Amino acid sequence: MAQSTLDSMPGASTGTVVVTEPLNFWGGKRVKPREEKNAEPVFEPATGRVLCQMVPCGAEEVDEAIQSAYAAYQKWSKMAGMERARVMLEAARIIRERREKIAKLEVINNGKSITEALVDIDIAWQSIEYYAGLAGTLAGQHIQLPGGAFAYTRREPLGVCVGIGAWNYPFQIASWKSAPALACGNAMVFKPSPMTPVTAVILAEIYKEAGVPDGLFCVVQGGAETGSLLCHHPKVAKVSFTGSVPTGKKVMEMSAKSVKQVTLELGGKSPLIIFKDCELENAVKGALMANFLTQGEVCCNGTRVFVQREIMPQFLEEVVKRTKAIPVGDPLLESTRMGALISKPHLEKVLGFVSQGARVLCGGDPFVPSDPKLKGGYFMSPCVLGTDDMTCVKEEIFGPVMSVLPFDTEEEVIQRANNTTFGLASGVFTRDISRAHRVAENLEAGTCFINNYNISPVEVPFGGYKMSGFGRENGQVTIEYYSQLKTVVVEMGDVESLF
Ligand SMILES: NC(=O)C1=CN([C@@H]2O[C@H](COP(=O)(O)OP(=O)(O)OC[C@H]3O[C@@H](n4cnc5c(N)ncnc54)[C@H](O)[C@@H]3O)[C@@H](O)[C@H]2O)C=CC1
Numbered sequence: 001m002a003q004s005t006l007d008s009m010p011g012a013s014t015g016t017v018v019v020t021e022p023l024n025f026w027g028g029k030r031v032k033p034r035e036e037k038n039a040e041p042v043f044e045p046a047t048g049r050v051l052c053q054m055v056p057c058g059a060e061e062v063d064e065a066i067q068s069a070y071a072a073y074q075k076w077s078k079m080a081g082m083e084r085a086r087v088m089l090e091a092a093r094i095i096r097e098r099r100e101k102i103a104k105l106e107v108i109n110n111g112k113s114i115t116e117a118l119v120d121i122d123i124a125w126q127s128i129e130y131y132a133g134l135a136g137t138l139a140g141q142h143i144q145l146p147g148g149a150f151a152y153t154r155r156e157p158l159g160v161c162v163g164i165g166a167w168n169y170p171f172q173i174a175s176w177k178s179a180p181a182l183a184c185g186n187a188m189v190f191k192p193s194p195m196t197p198v199t200a201v202i203l204a205e206i207y208k209e210a211g212v213p214d215g216l217f218c219v220v221q222g223g224a225e226t227g228s229l230l231c232h233h234p235k236v237a238k239v240s241f242t243g244s245v246p247t248g249k250k251v252m253e254m255s256a257k258s259v260k261q262v263t264l265e266l267g268g269k270s271p272l273i274i275f276k277d278c279e280l281e282n283a284v285k286g287a288l289m290a291n292f293l294t295q296g297e298v299c300c301n302g303t304r305v306f307v308q309r310e311i312m313p314q315f316l317e318e319v320v321k322r323t324k325a326i327p328v329g330d331p332l333l334e335s336t337r338m339g340a341l342i343s344k345p346h347l348e349k350v351l352g353f354v355s356q357g358a359r360v361l362c363g364g365d366p367f368v369p370s371d372p373k374l375k376g377g378y379f380m381s382p383c384v385l386g387t388d389d390m391t392c393v394k395e396e397i398f399g400p401v402m403s404v405l406p407f408d409t410e411e412e413v414i415q416r417a418n419n420t421t422f423g424l425a426s427g428v429f430t431r432d433i434s435r436a437h438r439v440a441e442n443l444e445a446g447t448c449f450i451n452n453y454n455i456s457p458v459e460v461p462f463g464g465y466k467m468s469g470f471g472r473e474n475g476q477v478t479i480e481y482y483s484q485l486k487t488v489v490v491e492m493g494d495v496e497s498l499f
């Protein structure tokens with residue numbers, strides 16, 4: 001079935017695709033919504049046109065998906081890690097083979113440029129390939145005890161895990177969550193954001209085609225209500241959530257009721273510190289990479305760019321020049337570097353931040369491309385603010401808005417950089433290696449990029465400090481978040497009883 005959406009993709013252009021197939025997936029197939037009455041339109045951000053309907057799953061549907069995942073978990077968890085790896089490698093291969101089509105569909109639903117979407121899809125299959133590689137390495141420990149007795153540990157899966165995703169990296173988030181989950185022997189029920197429902201189900205079909213047991217990776221559609229049904233379900237062992245801080249808190253609270261494990265990947269307001277001894281051209285490129293990927297809708301963006309006062313004029317001149325030159329427009333064109341924001345209300349919210357009395361150095365206006373089919377799209381010109389305006393510097397804007405702030409000393413800038421409740425990422429540009437590592441040590445954030453920004457190889461752990469969340473995605477450590485240790489203690493002699 002998915003093939004039909006995907007098969008229409010090679011010739012697809014902006015403004016032409018309509019998705020009509022059911023977007024739920026469990027029991028090894030797409031499942032039609034039980035009732036259509038709560039259907040919500042999903043928009044193509046580049047045109048404002050309706051792309052499909054998202055019909056939220058109710059309690060019975062959520063339960064069906066979870067039961068189907070549980071049945072699959074019982075088979076999958078008994079397979080050897082090497083066998084699971086083989087299936088996952090096949091899934092990675094299929095994604096690689098269909099990368100252009102999947103990327104196109106992602107662009108049509110999300111609005112980001114095709115150049116970026118292709119990278120996202122590549123990171124997705126790489127993540128599955130990486131965890132396939134780890135699946136065969138899962139092992140416990142053997143511990144010798146007195147009198148010939150011993151103990152050993154088994155690394156076991158958790159059971160049915162739930163993934164709840166945001167709209168900015170729909171396919172990639174589904175892969176980042178499912179890859180480690182499946183490698184460890186778990187099943188996953190995934191709920192994409194109601195604004196980007198169309199690509200998660202393609203991943204489900206690919207896993208099925210690769211040979212996972214029916215039900216191993218399920219997709220249920222919906223918003224807050226469906227999400228809360230998942231977090232409350234007694235058969236769910238863990239919830240991995242990507243989204244905003246307020247929703248993350250609710251997910252944690254709901255999960256606490258039945259003591260489910262949680263991973264929270266939340267928002268950020270990350271600092272990027274540029275010292276005067278940096279290589280300026282790289283620092284400027286770094287600041288652009290830190291702010292303008294996916295129209296600035298990236299949780300780990302370095303949106304507070306601290307620049308040492310002595311180099312501020314040169315830095316601003318260059319960064320403004322390059323920001324003005326970013327081609328905004330039809331996201332399916334290879335020449336486009338910035339597409340449309342996710343929705344009209346979100347665009348208005350971002351423009352609202354800019355208009356709050358901040359010193360605008362460039363951009364920050366609604367943008368209407370000349371192509372008539374894009375007239376209803378949610379575009380804006382990327383923006384640089386030279387400001388200390390408190391709202392823009394404190395709150396996560398989640399749009400193409402960079403704030404540039406002057407600083408004088410290392411001590412002062414670290415204190416200001418850490419003066420936030422968030423702690424997802426950070427960055428530093430300097431040629432002084434001691435300073436680079438000292439700053440990295442002192443920044444309160446889950447990641448610090450030195451002399452680059454926003455690269456995320458799948459081998460490297462990603463996650464937050466402070467209110468940006470806890471738990472990690474990517475890297476070896478994520479195995480710990482999708483598995484548990486069982487200790488088996490073996491007596492070789494007689495029982496010494498005190499009674
Ligand atoms: N740290 C990270 O990896 C990332 C964090 N984000 C954060 O996500 C936000 C933007 O994404 P949104 O989708 O607007 O965030 P959101 O928090 O509104 O929604 C995220 C997901 O949670 C679901 N949800 C909403 N209410 C729920 C509830 N009561 N129970 C269970 N699930 C519920 C939504 O349907 C969606 O799938 C930004 O603030 C950004 O910082 C976004 C991407 C990555």
Ligand SMILES: C[N+](C)(C)CCCC(=O)O
Nearest residue numbers: 169298299300454455456
């Ligand atoms: C891929 N990367 C690093 C640009 C962003 C990943 C985090 C997110 O989902 O926002």
